[in-house]
Amino acid sequence: MALIIENSAKATTSNLLLYKYPLEVFREIEYQSLMTVITRFPPSPTGFMHIGTARTGLFNWLYARRHGGKMLFRIEDTDRSRHSEEAVQAIINGLNWMGIDWDGDVVSQFARSDRHAEVAHELVKAGKAYYCYCTPEELEQMREDAKKEGRPTFYDRRWRDNPPSAPPEGVSPVVRIKAPMSGERVVHDKVQGDVRVAAEQLDDFIILRADGTPTYMLAVVVDDHDMGVTHVIRGDDHLNNTFRQNVIYEAMGWDIPSYAHLPLILGPDGAKLSKRHGATSVEEYRDMGYLPEAMRNYLLRLGWSHGDDEIIETEQAIKWFDLEHINQGAARFDFDKLNFVNAHYMKLADNDRLADLTIDIYKLRGINVSEIGRARLMARMDELKSRAKTLVQLADDAEFLVRDIPYEFEEKAAAQLNEDGKFIVRVIHDNLTGLSAFTADELESLCKSTADYHRDGKLGKVMMPLRAAVTGKASSPSLVHAMEVLGLEEVSKRIEYALSKL
RNA sequence: GUCCCCUUCGUCUAGAGGCCUAGGACACAUCCCUUUCACGGAUGCGACACGGGUUCGACUCCCGUAGGGGACGCCA
Numbered sequence: 001m002a003l004i005i006e007n008s009a010k011a012t013t014s015n016l017l018l019y020k021y022p023l024e025v026f027r028e029i030e031y032q033s034l035m036t037v038i039t040r041f042p043p044s045p046t047g048f049m050h051i052g053t054a055r056t057g058l059f060n061w062l063y064a065r066r067h068g069g070k071m072l073f074r075i076e077d078t079d080r081s082r083h084s085e086e087a088v089q090a091i092i093n094g095l096n097w098m099g100i101d102w103d104g105d106v107v108s109q110f111a112r113s114d115r116h117a118e119v120a121h122e123l124v125k126a127g128k129a130y131y132c133y134c135t136p137e138e139l140e141q142m143r144e145d146a147k148k149e150g151r152p153t154f155y156d157r158r159w160r161d162n163p164p165s166a167p168p169e170g171v172s173p174v175v176r177i178k179a180p181m182s183g184e185r186v187v188h189d190k191v192q193g194d195v196r197v198a199a200e201q202l203d204d205f206i207i208l209r210a211d212g213t214p215t216y217m218l219a220v221v222v223d224d225h226d227m228g229v230t231h232v233i234r235g236d237d238h239l240n241n242t243f244r245q246n247v248i249y250e251a252m253g254w255d256i257p258s259y260a261h262l263p264l265i266l267g268p269d270g271a272k273l274s275k276r277h278g279a280t281s282v283e284e285y286r287d288m289g290y291l292p293e294a295m296r297n298y299l300l301r302l303g304w305s306h307g308d309d310e311i312i313e314t315e316q317a318i319k320w321f322d323l324e325h326i327n328q329g330a331a332r333f334d335f336d337k338l339n340f341v342n343a344h345y346m347k348l349a350d351n352d353r354l355a356d357l358t359i360d361i362y363k364l365r366g367i368n369v370s371e372i373g374r375a376r377l378m379a380r381m382d383e384l385k386s387r388a389k390t391l392v393q394l395a396d397d398a399e400f401l402v403r404d405i406p407y408e409f410e411e412k413a414a415a416q417l418n419e420d421g422k423f424i425v426r427v428i429h430d431n432l433t434g435l436s437a438f439t440a441d442e443l444e445s446l447c448k449s450t451a452d453y454h455r456d457g458k459l460g461k462v463m464m465p466l467r468a469a470v471t472g473k474a475s476s477p478s479l480v481h482a483m484e485v486l487g488l489e490e491v492s493k494r495i496e497y498a499l500s501k502l
Numbered sequence: 503g504u505c506c507c508c509u510u511c512g513u514c515u516a517g518a519g520g521c522c523u524a525g526g527a528c529a530c531a532u533c534c535c536u537u538u539c540a541c542g543g544a545u546g547c548g549a550c551a552c553g554g555g556u557u558c559g560a561c562u563c564c565c566g567u568a569g570g571g572g573a574c575g576c577c578a
Contacts, residue, residue: 044578076578109578136576143575152504153574174576192507201505201574209576216578240506240573263508263571270570298514301527305515308526327508327515330571334513337528343541387540397540447537463537475539 037069038230041095041102042109042220044076045087048281049094051333052235052265052273055299059262060233061100062300062321072227073102077110078219094282099292099314107227109219116214119222119252120175120207128251129207131173132159153203160204175208179247187242190260190323197243205244217241221248224257233260233323236330260323263303263330273333289361289390291349294342301341302331311344343389351381354394361395362402373402379485383477400471401482405497412474413467417502421465424454428466429495438488440480447480469498 039060043053064071075091077083088106095102123129134142139155146154158164160178167173179202187195207218214222224232239261249256267277279285285295296314304327306312306320346354355377359369369377377384377398388394400407409417417425427450435442447462455461467479470491476482483491 042578046578079577139576147503150503195506197506203574206576211576213576215576220578235572236507237572241578243506261507266571268513272571301514303514308516310514310527329508331515332513334528337514340528347541383541386542389540393540444537451537459537461537467538473539477538477540479537 036230037064037067038072038228039064039069039233040072040074040224040227040229041100042074042076042223042234043091045084045091047084047087047090048283049091050280051282051285051299054094054098054282054295055265055302056233056235056262057095057100058098058296058299059260059304059321059326060231061102062317063231063233063323064103065318066321069230070103072104072107072229074107074109074223074227076216076219077108078113078214078216080110080213083108083110090283097286097292098282098295107223109223112219112223112226113213115226116219116222117208117212120214120218123177123207123248123251124175126251127178129175129177130160130204131167132176132204132206133168133171133173134159135171152198152201155203155205157204172210172212174206174210176204177207177247177251179204179244185243185246187239187246187259189239189242190258191263191326191328192239192261195239195242197240202243202247207248217244218248221245221252221254225249225252225254229257231258231260233262236261236263260326262326263328265302266330266332268332268334270332277333289392289394290338290342291345291391294338294345297345298338298341302333303327311341339389346385346388346391346394349385351378351385354381354385354391357391358395358398359402361391362399365395367399367403369402376401376485380477380481383481387477397477400473400476401485405494406501407472409468409472409498409502410474413472414502416465416468416474417498420461421468422499422502424450424462425465425469425495425499427454428462429492429499432488432492435488438484440478440484443480443483469495472498 041057041060043049043057061071063069073095075083075088092106120129124131134155142156143154146152155176159173159176180199183199185197185199185202187197189195205217206215208214223229242259242261246256265273267273269277271277273280279288282295286292293314296317297312300312300317300321301310304321305325312320355374358377359374362369380398380401384394384398388397428446431446431450432438435446447466448459451457451459451462463479464474467476468474470479470483470486486494
């Protein structure tokens with residue numbers, strides 16, 4: 001029987017089915033095998049995308065793609081003051097940069113508040129929720145008393161079954177849900193296993209505020225249900241909320257989705273990753289010169305593993321990703337490892353793309369790169385990308401290729417151009433025009449013979465002053481290759497400038 | 503204060519009771535390559551938090567302790 005259903009599931013396309021029939025009808029048919037995986041990415045519009053949010057998004061996306069399902073995108077803007085178009089755009093930009101896409105429209109939770117209220121009232125009508133007229137002062141008092149007495153919850157359920165009085169005039173009530181009062185509650189979590197909590201730990205929490213707007217707890221459940229979400233993959237900080245959310249699912253008689261709670265990302269010092277640690281948002285990582293494919297790989301490995309594999313490209317990740325190998329402990333963010341992964345993907349990256357990205361960085365620095373500058377960059381890109389860990393480093397390494405004189409000399413470079421240094425640079429300069437060809441090989445032999453004749457064969461004594469003159473720096477990529485790319489005219493110009501300036 | 507979760511090299515992790523003399527990667531150290539800085543190659547250093555059980559046998563299972571993280575809003 002199971003087999004037959006499985007086969008027919010492959011024959012039909014479950015996606016089509018979803019559109020053809022109303023969701024409710026579809027849900028009546030309880031063919032597990034027909035169900036496509038539907039995950040969701042529900043950020044709060046905070047104005048930027050936290051790196052932890054990005055990882056959660058990545059995991060949801062990977063899981064949906066792995067199973068040929070969908071990842072939905074919903075903005076958690078129940079609190080209307082949070083809603084801002086720029087903030088939503090920031091999240092979308094972050095996702096785009098990360099290379100993560102989603103299915104369907106961006107759903108605004110705020111726009112669905114009528115539906116949320118409808119559910120709350122339905123629960124009241126069914127006797128599963130009730131109006132509560134407590135004032136903030138009363139609640140504050142209850143909270144204090146509960147803390148003093150060491151009780152687990154504070155709300156005393158005074159409006160639940162035996163209201164103390166008739167509803168007071170002119171007070172708009174909140175709606176509270178009736179949480180179970182005894183027994184053990186279990187959440188089956190794909191990462192943490194079965195998590196148990198005593199019902200006594202659960203309050204009759206508020207699902208609809210006095211102003212008629214839904215609380216987060218209600219909104220997530222209603223939206224996840226209406227959107228057909230089958231797998232909720234989210235941060236560990238929601239594990240406790242899950243018990244509350246399940247109360248709503250049960251009261252409505254809805255199917256509870258599969259849960260997977262990911263441990264949080266900690267800062268290098270083991271404390272919760274915060275602004276204090278520097279970069280927390282994906283745009284900051286972009287600005288630090290990290291490649292999105294490197295971020296994906298690094299974030300994937302932070303908490304998930306596939307044996308000893310370290311370098312896992314996204315296509316491979318889609319084939320491999322599962323919930324079973326998510327680690328249970330929180331992981332620390334480690335820049336060294338990120339740098340290593342990024343360096344790897346830099347080597348793999350297309351030269352043209354790297355040139356464009358590097359030129360973007362120069363623009364930010366106020367350096368306008370000419371066609372010639374770009375050509376020089378491209379000519380040396382194979383070497384440049386093999387030595388840099390980030391785009392910013394690459395840009396630093398290659399800046400001398402795209403800049404014109406006058407430029408500043410690093411302190412260590414200036415030191416190279418003492419009298420001895422200047423003498424050697426002059427010798428090289430005088431012999432440049434005599435070269436049979438202005439190539440790296442010819443330049444190298446010139447340097448070597450100059451070293452042999454004037455500096456006892458010590459090549460460094462020639463290269464270092466020359467490097468200082470041509471690049472303004474004490475270290476650089478291969479000097480003779482750079483000189484070849486710069487060309488005779490430019491090299492002469494730079495040497496003359498250096499000799500005159502220092 | 504109450505509850506929940508977690509704990510293998512400095513860091514990310516492999517490990518499904520004997521395959522473990524605990525494997526890989528990053529970082530670090532040394533050496534090689536080298537005109538500088540890097541890249542690359544080789545080698546090395548380095549961990550089962552602690553204490554009790556269960557078992558012929560425990561990194562793996564159970565219970566405590568300690569440490570870390572999270573949640574307890576008319577925030578999300």
